[in-house]
Amino acid sequence: MSARRKWMLLVTCILIAVCAVSVLAGSREAVAQKRVTIRDSMGRTVSVPCPPQRIVELNGDVAELICAFGDAGKIVGATTYTLNDKMLSQKVRKAKDVGKSFTPNVEKIIALKPDVVFGYGSFLKPECVAQLQRAGIPVVFLDCYKVKTMAQDIRTLGVILNRRQEAEAYIAYFQKYQKLFAERTKNIPLNKRPLVYLEQYTDYTLSGPGSGGAELLDGIGARNIGAGLREAYPKISSEWLVARNPQVIIKACSTSVPSGYGESADAMKSKRTEMMHRPGWNRISAVRQGKVYMLSSEIFTGPRAIVGMAYMAKWLYPQLFRDINPEAIHKEMLKKFLGVELKGAYVYPEK
Known part of the structure; x- marks a missing residue:
C-alpha cells in the first residue's frame, strides 16, 4: 500500500472516529435533556430529568426503594441516617453525607450537582427547598412511608427513574399482603x-x-x-x-x-x-x-x-x-x- 493511500485511510478513520464521538456526545446530551413531569406526594407538579444520573436523598424510604430498583450507584448524596444504616450503607458507599433529613446541608447538596433531590414534604424547611430551586435543582417530595399511598409513590418514583417494571413488581408484592390482611379482618x-x-x-x-x-x-x-x-x-x-x-x-x-x-x-x-x-x-x-x-x-x-x-x-x-x-x-x-x-x-x- 502506498504512502498516499495509507495517509488517506488514516484520515478517513480519524473522521469516522470524530463523527462517532459527536454522535455519542449528542445522544448523551439528548438523554440528559429528557425530562418528565410528575405530581409528588404534596400535590406539586415537578419537572425532573429522566432518568436522573445524580441523586441526593433526604428520605431513607426513597433511598431504600432506589436501591431496590438497582440504582444505588446514582445516589451521590445521602443523609447521615442512611449512611449509618447497616444494610443501606453497603449499597451507597460512595455517597457523600449531606446531614439530616429535615435540616440538611444545602451547600453540600448544591456542590454535588444533583439532577434531583428527594425529601419528606411535611418536614423539609421551605427555605431549604427555595435555596435548592434557585440553584436549578428540582426537589421531589415522596412519602413512601404511608400504606395508603405507597403504590402511588412507588409508581411515581418508577417513572422518574425509568424503572416502571421494577416499580410494578414491588407494588404487586406489597399489595398482595396488604390485601390479605384487609380481607381476613374486614368482617x-x-x-x-x-x-x-x-x-x-x-x-x-x-x-x-x-x-x-x-x-x-x-x-x-x-x-x-x-x-x-x-x-x-x-x-x-x-x-x-x-x-x-x-x-x-x-x-x-x-x-x-x-x-x-x-x-x-x-x-x-x-x-x-x-x-x-x-x-x-x-x-x-x-x-x-x-x-x-x-x-x-x-x-x-x-x-x-x-x-x-x-x-x-x-x-x-x-x-x-x-x-x-x-x-x-x-x-x-x-x-x-x-x-x-x-x-x-x-x-x-x-x-
Whole structure:
C-alpha cells in the first residue's frame, strides 16, 4: 500500500472516529435533556430529568426503594441516617453525607450537582427547598412511608427513574399482603377488635389519625386508641393511657433503641421492661397479659411495612394468621428486591 493511500485511510478513520464521538456526545446530551413531569406526594407538579444520573436523598424510604430498583450507584448524596444504616450503607458507599433529613446541608447538596433531590414534604424547611430551586435543582417530595399511598409513590418514583417494571413488581408484592390482611379482618365486629396503643418513636407520642402508624392499624383490623383524636402525633400522659386500658401495646423503635439489620434484641428487651414499669402501667390489660411488643423502625412504616403488619396481625389475631410467617416474608423480600440476606432482630418478643 502506498504512502498516499495509507495517509488517506488514516484520515478517513480519524473522521469516522470524530463523527462517532459527536454522535455519542449528542445522544448523551439528548438523554440528559429528557425530562418528565410528575405530581409528588404534596400535590406539586415537578419537572425532573429522566432518568436522573445524580441523586441526593433526604428520605431513607426513597433511598431504600432506589436501591431496590438497582440504582444505588446514582445516589451521590445521602443523609447521615442512611449512611449509618447497616444494610443501606453497603449499597451507597460512595455517597457523600449531606446531614439530616429535615435540616440538611444545602451547600453540600448544591456542590454535588444533583439532577434531583428527594425529601419528606411535611418536614423539609421551605427555605431549604427555595435555596435548592434557585440553584436549578428540582426537589421531589415522596412519602413512601404511608400504606395508603405507597403504590402511588412507588409508581411515581418508577417513572422518574425509568424503572416502571421494577416499580410494578414491588407494588404487586406489597399489595398482595396488604390485601390479605384487609380481607381476613374486614368482617370482625368493632367490639371484637383489640384496642391498641401504638407508640411512635418518641415516648408517649400516639399514632393519631393521618399518621403512618394509624394506617398500619387500620390495615390489620385493629382499634386504634387514638382514632378519635384530632392530631396525627399527639402527646399523652400515663394517666390518660391507663384510663383507656389498651389490650395491646406496640412500640416503634427508633435509632435510640437499636434494632433491625445486624442488631440484637437486647435494646428492645430493655425498652420493653422500662415501658412495662412506667407509672400506673401495671394496671393496663396489655401489660398484665404481657402483650407489649417492640417493632423496629425498619419494618414499621416504609417500603417494608407489610412485614411489620404481618407481625402485628399475628400478635392481634394469632389464630386468624397462624399460616403467616412474618420472618419468611421479610427474608423473601430482602432477597428478591435488595439481594440481601435477612439477619438481625426486628421485633421483641416475636409471640
